[in-house]
Amino acid sequence: MPQQRPETATGIHGWGVYIPRFRIKMEDIAREWGWSDSQWKALAMIEKAIAGPDEDSTTMGLEAAANAMKRAGVDPGDVGAVFFGTESKPYAVKPSATIIAEALGVTPVTMASDLEFACRAASEGLRASLGLVASGMVKYAIIIGSDTAQANPGDVLEFTASSGAAAYVVGPSPGSAAVFEGSYSYVTDTPDFWRREGTPYPRHGEGFTGEPAYFAHIIGAARGLMNTLGLKPSDFKYAVFHQPNGRFPLKVGEMLGFKPEQLKAGIVTPLIGNTYNASALIGLARILDNAAPGDRILVAPFGSGAGSDAYSIIVTDAVEEKRNKAPKVDELVSKKIMINYSTYAKFRHMIRVVRE
């Protein structure tokens, strides 16, 4: 049995989120492609967030990381790792992590890399960071999940694929807002969702994305974590999972034995869509925006391909003074500019303009 937590305690020093202001209503997407309204209602969706024409996963990731650094209050020179998880890289080759590290003033003495594992890449960065920090190899690490998620126009995925970013500053447990109690990873080779090199939009295995992928891996990770730590669902105040739509996180929570009141605080997808690498991490941020010292939280991101990591974290007194130092999730969700389908299509480069 591998060690599921390092010998030295680690914690979250800062959390930060960025949600672009542009929103489109589900009705507008349904009307454009002739979907029945029951299609998006079954996904428990209302609106989704869309990055503006001058935004990408790097710009959104930086805004989230800067917000996390405001809450962390740490010297950029003490950051020893910047991990950027995305499946919407602006460059196929050239790291976004170095651009973000440069803009934050963390360069040059730091690790920096872009990670890929569908929606779970940032979570892998988080798990690796716990080990790096606990071993003393780095003092603080910044983990960023950011996506401008792509969907083939007219694909059912278009209802949910959205844009947003979340970032965490992880360091030694003293002074942190929440302490990691344990973590557990669960991965297999499962072909539920993929995008081939050089192609613009992903493909998915329709019904195959649910049971053998999302549910099996999150349940594997969350049960593994609870068994290892000797905890049961009622020991947690909150649980938050990856949110490909508004329905799956409630269902997986219920299958694990959590009650709706433990799950609702972390569900943000109905109002902003599925932000992929940021999905569960924005949910966790919303919980930290409101949590009380002593609250125990289970968080389990998921990525297709497939894998999940479950973490148990316990909120400390420091959460209170940190939460007002950067915009809260609800503030970012409520600042919005509604746009129509054609503007959305233009902003997300679905209309190709030919250079004359």
Place this chain on the structure above:
Amino acid sequence: MAGFSAPAVWRGRTHRYRLVAGKCTSCGKLHYPPSYSCPYCGSRSMVEAELPRVGRLMSYSVVYSVPFDSKSRAPVILGLVDLGVARVISEITDASPEDVSVGMQVEAVFRRIAEDGGTGLIVYGIKFRPVKGA
């Protein structure tokens, strides 16, 4: 397209990414973007200083005829932003012409400023957006 010069993009990254101005050690005034000599007194003794990220829009111009790579965000709003210690000329983003007015509060955000076609470099840097959401 002529293509962006990688060294030029690289040299400007600190002031573009972090809103770093030039500060004259002779007269004490700040200017942005930083240059080799002070535009106020001509001194060549400069240090770097990060500017505040929130300011007021002093004036702006709406540009309807824009270069090819800016078409998706036309019309482009160019603003003169007063940050107290310095003034900055910057694109105003996340806003339509009807959303902007002289005196409004704006804040710095990190955005794509330009891109060299579909295969060249992407240039990132600071723009400003209205503090208030729509």
